[in-house]
Amino acid sequence: MNIQGVLKMYSRDKWAWFLIPNIILFSVFLLNFIVSLIISSDEKIYTGGVSYIFFYMLVMGIMVVVQTFPYAIGMSIRRTDYFLGTVVMAVAVNILFGIMLVVLSVIENATNGWGGRVHFFHFPYLNDGSLLEQLTMYVILLINLFFIGILISSTARRFGAKGLIIVIISVLLISSVVALFVTYYGIWLDIFQWFASYTAVQIAYWLILPTLLYMLLSFVLLRRATV
Amino acid sequence: MKKVVEVNQLDKSYGEFKAIEDINFMIEENKIYGLLGRNGAGKTTLMKLITAQEFPTGGELKVFGANPEENRSVLSRICFIKESQKYPDNFSVHDILKVSKSLFPNWDEEFAYSLIKGFNLPLKRKPKKLSRGMHSAVGVVIGLASRAPLTIFDEPYLGLDAVSRSLFYDKLMKDYSEHPRTVILSTHLIDEVSNLLEHILVIDKGRLIINDEAENLRGIAYTVTGQAARVEAFVKNKEVIDREPFGGLLSATVIQNKNSLDQNQAATSGIEISPLSLQQLVVHLTKEKSTREGAVAQ
Numbered sequence: 096m097n098i099q100g101v102l103k104m105y106s107r108d109k110w111a112w113f114l115i116p117n118i119i120l121f122s123v124f125l126l127n128f129i130v131s132l133i134i135s136s137d138e139k140i141y142t143g144g145v146s147y148i149f150f151y152m153l154v155m156g157i158m159v160v161v162q163t164f165p166y167a168i169g170m171s172i173r174r175t176d177y178f179l180g181t182v183v184m185a186v187a188v189n190i191l192f193g194i195m196l197v198v199l200s201v202i203e204n205a206t207n208g209w210g211g212r213v214h215f216f217h218f219p220y221l222n223d224g225s226l227l228e229q230l231t232m233y234v235i236l237l238i239n240l241f242f243i244g245i246l247i248s249s250t251a252r253r254f255g256a257k258g259l260i261i262v263i264i265s266v267l268l269i270s271s272v273v274a275l276f277v278t279y280y281g282i283w284l285d286i287f288q289w290f291a292s293y294t295a296v297q298i299a300y301w302l303i304l305p306t307l308l309y310m311l312l313s314f315v316l317l318r319r320a321t322v
Numbered sequence: 323m324k325k326v327v328e329v330n331q332l333d334k335s336y337g338e339f340k341a342i343e344d345i346n347f348m349i350e351e352n353k354i355y356g357l358l359g360r361n362g363a364g365k366t367t368l369m370k371l372i373t374a375q376e377f378p379t380g381g382e383l384k385v386f387g388a389n390p391e392e393n394r395s396v397l398s399r400i401c402f403i404k405e406s407q408k409y410p411d412n413f414s415v416h417d418i419l420k421v422s423k424s425l426f427p428n429w430d431e432e433f434a435y436s437l438i439k440g441f442n443l444p445l446k447r448k449p450k451k452l453s454r455g456m457h458s459a460v461g462v463v464i465g466l467a468s469r470a471p472l473t474i475f476d477e478p479y480l481g482l483d484a485v486s487r488s489l490f491y492d493k494l495m496k497d498y499s500e501h502p503r504t505v506i507l508s509t510h511l512i513d514e515v516s517n518l519l520e521h522i523l524v525i526d527k528g529r530l531i532i533n534d535e536a537e538n539l540r541g542i543a544y545t546v547t548g549q550a551a552r553v554e555a556f557v558k559n560k561e562v563i564d565r566e567p568f569g570g571l572l573s574a575t576v577i578q579n580k581n582s583l584d585q586n587q588a589a590t591s592g593i594e595i596s597p598l599s600l601q602q603l604v605v606h607l608t609k610e611k612s613t614r615e616g617a618v619a620q
């Protein structure tokens with residue numbers, strides 16, 4: 096009953112979930128397309144415009160908790176139901192975005208870059224696998240980023256801004272130390288080779304584990320968060 | 323009588339600060355309770371504990387016979403409207419009503435829209451663009467239309483004008499008589515609601531200092547005014563909670579000892595007696611000792 100309530104709550108906010116990301120994505124695409132028409136050259140035009148949608152999901156994850164957690168808990172929704180509803184919503188929305196990206200990349204490939212050599216949705220390596228593999232890769236990546244966002248704002252919700260800053264500084268410190276060691280032992284090349292030996296979807300599979308970890312941590316944090 | 327809320331030795335502390343200390347009380351079904359006390363006394367914390375928005379550090383808390391924490395069957399029977407309630411920025415008042423409909427099993431949509439009309443609320447407006455009073459009115463509409471078996475209002479009418487406030491009282495009483503439920507009302511405007519309240523809980527510095535029927539409290543205290551010597555003679559052997567000298571006159575506030583002879587004695591002594599309103603009683607009981615003494619010293 097209450098998971099439906101959470102989904103109902105999210106579905107009222109079509110702007111944040113559907114309209115804004117699509118409007119911006121297609122505006123950026125249109126801009127790229129127009130530029131490709133103006134510049135008359137035979138070279139292919141690669142743009143990173145599509146990466147916008149991935150950053151949007153990260154930001155969306157952060158905003159969701161900020162905007163809806165105090166409201167949902169205030170309206171007598173169980174924290175567990177809030178979390179489960181959020182997972183269902185995130186998976187559903189990101190599958191839709193995944194399908195959209197795959198369809199657009201297929202069209203782009205078939206029309207030779209929208210007839211203008213624009214490579215906006217279709218990339219070598221990323222879009223090498225089968226359609227299902229491409230879809231899986233997109234969906235995992237989007238959900239992963241969304242829950243990094245959720246984890247960030249859940250930390251802030253549970254421990255306040257101060258707690259979040261401490262966690263972020265710790266993460267930065269730890270990753271700097273790791274980077275130092277990697278440089279010291281000169282294993283950057285090995286790491287890149289390891290990545291290169293796998294396909295995009297195989298690397299996406301590796302992301303499932305940390306994604307589940309982010310989900311679990313977010314749940315533990317929200318479960319004890321107050322409003 | 324069915325017990326809706328049972329609280330035993332409830333504690334809530336934030337580090338060193340004890341927001342709620344050793345509170346015990348019980349709330350019965352289908353009555354209107356007033357939860358009164360000064361700012362920072364612990365009223366909101368107590369209500370947040372009852373609704374599982376905060377977690378207690380000690381003691382026992384039962385709502386509808388069970389621990390409310392992550393308890394769907396308990397939480398679905400509660401509607402808690404707090405003054406600081408946040409709504410998503412992209413939501414309009416209309417969205418808030420639609421979501422409320424799917425969250426509260428007893429939601430009455432027709433009633434909700436009639437209230438929206440009564441409070442002159444713009445349906446399409448976003449919460450950030452609502453005035454303080456309109457923001458409060460949205461909460462009042464949710465609280466009333468949800469018809470939750472346990473409805474809690476925490477300062478529901480901050481910024482609401484007098485017309486809207488009396489509309490709230492009228493609708494609350496009318497709807498309460500048609501659909502009985504348990505209501506907890508926390509407010510500073512005690513005089514305005516004192517006729518609605520059936521039972522009074524007063525919290526001071528995290529402790530429960532009054533837990534009594536409103537009827538019993540209405541006649542419990544009175545103020546005696548007159549010549550200082552006469553007043554002193556009258557209040558001798560009585561419990562005086564406040565003294566205010568004014569020239570040669572003295573005004574003393576006395577807690578009644580069930581002695582009905584008090585009034586007669588006053589008449590013969592030629593001093594004036596006026597009953598203390600609930601609001602004045604709460605003010606006297608929760609006023610800090612130091613400020614009381616300070617006022618007298620000046």
